[in-house]
Amino acid sequence: MNDRLDKGLSGFIRKIREAWDLQPLLVPLGAILLSFIVGGVLIAMIGVNPFEAYWALLRGMFGSWDRVAGSIARSVPFMGSALALAFAFRAGLFNIGAEGQLLVGGITAAWVGTLTFMYHTPSVIAIPIILIAGAVGGYVWGWIPGVLRARTGAHEVITTIMLNSIALFGVRWLVNSRDPQILRDLTASVPRTKAISPTAVLPTIVDSQPNLHMGLFVMIAVCIVVAFVLRRTTFGFETITVGTNPNAALYAGINVNRIIILAMALSGAFAGIAAASEVSGTNQFFQPGTFAFIGFDGIAIALLARANPIAIIPASLLWGSLLAGAPLMQLEAGVSIDVVRIIQSMVLLFVAADAIVRYVFHIRGEAGHQMESVATEEAES
Amino acid sequence: MTVVDGPVPVLDVRGVTKTFPGVIANEDIDLTLNQGEIHCLLGENGAGKSTLVNVIFGLYKPDKGTVKVRGEEVKFAGVGEAIEHGIGMVHQHFQLIPVFTVAENVILGDELTNGPFLSMNEARRRIRELEEQYGLIVDPDAKVGDLSVGEQQRVELVKALFREADILILDEPTAVLTPGEVDDFFAVVRSLVDQGKSIIFITHKLREVLAVADRITVLRNGRIAGTADPATATQQSLANLMVGRDVVFQVDKGEAHPGEVALRVEDLSVEDERSVMTVNGFSAEVRAGEIFGIAGVEGNGQRELVEAITGMRRKAGGTVEILGHNATKLTPRKIAELGTAHIPEDRNKHGLVGSYSVADNMVLNKYSQAPFARRWVRNTSAVHDEAEELVEQFDIRTPSVDVPIDTLSGGNQQKVIVARELTGDVDLLIVAQPTRGLDVGSIEYIHQQIIDRRDRGAAVLLVSAELDEILSLSDRIGVLYRGRLVGVFDGADATREELGYLMATGSTPDTEEVAS
Known part of the structure; x- marks a missing residue:
């Protein structure tokens, strides 16, 4: 009886400790801080007071409720594209095809959204349909490199880059072509698809710039589900096992090829849902340009979040807010939007080269542990 | 000088x-x-x-x-x-x-x-x-x-x-x-x-x-x-x-009571990564209740042989029959489900996931079965309990079952694999280099576990490069040379010299026929 109590108590204490273990957060936070310091030096070098510039940036991000909503809205699609990288990453795959998976998911959603039956379908059904359509589009575009990897050994980095190009030029052709008219809305002044059925539009929460819509909750829910799947399901266990030690996975009876294909396809689906939510919630039509760089930024966000689906939520919010705030900095302090891009890139640089951050902020961590365990091994051998 | x-x-x-x-x-x-x-x-x-x-x-x-x-x-x-x-x-x-x-x-x-x-x-x-x-x-x-x-x-x-x-x-x-x-x-x-x-x-x-x-x-x-x-x-x-204590050298081993054929391999051929036929026309039978040892210099096809039998590697030809089922084309999962346990040659490459906890490694091959999972959801507390029980039972030295397994010593890592593989019903046990790099104490323990399994009726296929290990455990000994069995001996009669010569040259010193 006492034993059980002891055991339960120690388990409880362990859980609390884990919950308060901020160690994994230190490096990303340090990297962000360091990037802003270096960015500040850059701004000072062109003769602008960096504090003024950053103050303008901060107000651009969160200066009013409208701006807060706009910043959040900017962040929503990143959650999907970052998840597309993170999930594949946990299976040991480097999916840099989110850019293409977004485009294919987006155009599939837009096409389905303009089908005649959608106009007669109530929103409770039409919205799930358009989201699923986006997921299916992305799923297919992720499934292809997955199959190529599993069956032929073709590396997913190469194939996803190529599939990005195929998707980009493919959707451009579908949307640009006037004769034959394929998906282009001939009445619009720019190349884009027709508007989707009003019943398939995700409701707007705040009419900010851009508008904040229910897609936010969709993407947060997807992140949470993915976190649960990875942490608690047998499929998640199989995925991470394949990603950590494919030989052991094979030995343990896991169908490694099946996991590789599924992980790539599902990754694509996450990007596809994000694209569908943008098509449905923000523009109500599909225009290829709106997705430029969202997939590539997803790589950066996933790395910043260390491929943790829950951490992707705040990482995306940070990323999107910076992009949303940058124009005000340009307007008020005369510092180009590109500086924000430079700072973002530096964040990544410092996360990747985390030894620098650990050195500057005296963070003792995994690198130290590793050195210790190497020493122990040597002592033992 | x-x-x-x-x-x-x-x-x-x-x-x-x-x-x-x-x-x-x-x-x-x-x-x-x-x-x-x-x-x-x-x-x-x-x-x-x-x-x-x-x-x-x-x-x-x-x-x-x-x-x-x-x-x-x-x-x-x-x-x-x-x-x-x-x-x-x-x-x-x-x-x-x-x-x-x-x-x-x-x-x-x-x-x-x-x-x-x-x-x-x-x-x-x-x-x-x-x-x-x-x-x-x-x-x-x-x-x-x-x-x-x-x-x-x-x-x-x-x-x-x-x-x-x-x-x-x-x-x-x-x-x-x-x-x-x-x-x-x-x-x-x-x-x-x-x-x-x-x-x-x-x-x-x-x-x-x-x-x-x-x-x-x-x-x-x-x-x-x-x-x-x-x-x-x-x-x-x-x-x-x-x-630092008395070591029992001679493994305590009673007489074998061979029963039905549990593993039958016929004319098996397997290619390695470079498409070299490293197993070439291998045939053997292992009966329930006996240990069949395969001696041989490393690189004569041992790794490919074991991987092919356990379903991890494609077979170029031949058949494998496990416990009465044709297992030639089965997946590793199916072969395990027939009642096969496998202690792999390379524990870090195949046997363990180094960054996983001791507990997760304990269920690496049964994470999806009850009680460790209900439908698709894992039951981590059942996994935890199972691991604690096995750690106790197999005397594994670890601060807790939640630490990553790569913090354990090689001997304790191997014990985790042995504990995992020898839990539950095992009718065919395939063991490759089970004591490589281990200390005398762990070797003793693992040998005893293998013999216990034999005495409880399992068929054991033992592949080892350590001739001493083969000699002390096996009831019958086969010598593998360039992917084929070049001789089969009775465990009691075989001598180091005889086996060593056959391992090195693939033939016996005299022109006499290989005993079989």
Whole structure:
């Protein structure tokens, strides 16, 4: 009886400790801080007071409720594209095809959204349909490199880059072509698809710039589900096992090829849902340009979040807010939007080269542990 | 060569202590090496042998203590200085470049030059000299990648001698050799000391120590456990010193009661990664209640054979029948579900996921079965409980079941695999190199577990490169040579000599038929 109590108590204490273990957060936070310091030096070098510039940036991000909503809205699609990288990453795959998976998911959603039956379908059904359509589009575009990897050994980095190009030029052709008219809305002044059925539009929460819509909750829910799947399901266990030690996975009876294909396809689906939510919630039509760089930024966000689906939520919010705030900095302090891009890139640089951050902020961590365990091994051998 | 009367110490280690964070690898070690002797350093894995020689070779700086070479105290800043002082080391894992020739490998790092050009003729001439002087037969122009393991080791020796080393440190030199090659190697070592070289010989094989040593020092837990005289020491006395308690050598094994055929392999052919048919026409039967040992020099198809039988590797031809089912085309999962357990050759590559907890590794092959999962959702507390029970039952030393398994020692890691594989019903047990790199205590334990399983009616296929292991466990012994069984012996009748010859050559000394 006492034993059980002891055991339960120690388990409880362990859980609390884990919950308060901020160690994994230190490096990303340090990297962000360091990037802003270096960015500040850059701004000072062109003769602008960096504090003024950053103050303008901060107000651009969160200066009013409208701006807060706009910043959040900017962040929503990143959650999907970052998840597309993170999930594949946990299976040991480097999916840099989110850019293409977004485009294919987006155009599939837009096409389905303009089908005649959608106009007669109530929103409770039409919205799930358009989201699923986006997921299916992305799923297919992720499934292809997955199959190529599993069956032929073709590396997913190469194939996803190529599939990005195929998707980009493919959707451009579908949307640009006037004769034959394929998906282009001939009445619009720019190349884009027709508007989707009003019943398939995700409701707007705040009419900010851009508008904040229910897609936010969709993407947060997807992140949470993915976190649960990875942490608690047998499929998640199989995925991470394949990603950590494919030989052991094979030995343990896991169908490694099946996991590789599924992980790539599902990754694509996450990007596809994000694209569908943008098509449905923000523009109500599909225009290829709106997705430029969202997939590539997803790589950066996933790395910043260390491929943790829950951490992707705040990482995306940070990323999107910076992009949303940058124009005000340009307007008020005369510092180009590109500086924000430079700072973002530096964040990544410092996360990747985390030894620098650990050195500057005296963070003792995994690198130290590793050195210790190497020493122990040597002592033992 | 000067003739010496009394023993002249060429190397004198006094009070060396070396610690790593949390580990005392060496504590107050004294060691003397006299001119022209072979000093064996004996100890289990983790006893501190490698740390000690790395201190001597200048790879580690000792925290305390002194090292004297020929009476002069030295503090090496690196390996280069050790080599300048005439110390040479042959590592367990050869440091050779396979695409270079023997001569190129030998001069690497100490290139003989003539202006900007390498003077390969000079190098060849000096290698030939060494060859004559010590009986180290190597062709300077052969590519190292084409040489046998035994020949590669000779290249390593030539490399050290080329740099005029006269104190040689040999780290587990016989681990990779066949019994025949070991004899040749000992002859070379003898001729080296006869000509005045001094040798520190590291090993954990008791038989070799007694065969070759002039003096023996036994390490245990980083300290000197004792010294022994090879004239009076026995394997038993050395083992007790190494382990610190009485060791049971002869495995307690009753008679086998073979039953039905549990594994039948017919005419199996398997390709390796380079599409070489490394298993070629292998046929064998293993019955319930017996241990069938497969002896053979490594690289004769053992790995591919085991992987093919367990479904991890595609078969190029032939059939495999497990417990009455045709298992030729089954997946590893299906084969496991028939009642097969598999202790893999390479525990880090296949047997474990290093970053996973001990608990997750305990269920690596049954994570999806009840009670460890309900439908698709894992039940982590059931996993935790199972792991704690097995840790207790199999006496696995770990701070908790939640620590990553790569923080455990090799012996405890292997015990985790054994615990996992031997839980539940096992009708066919496939075991590959089960005690590689383990200490005597763990070896004893794992051997006992395998025999227990046999006595409970499992058929056991044991693949091992350790002839002693095969001989002490097997009821029947097959010799694998170039992917085929070249002989099958009764476990009680087989001798080391007979098996060793067959392993090395694929045929028996006489023209007589192979017993089967």
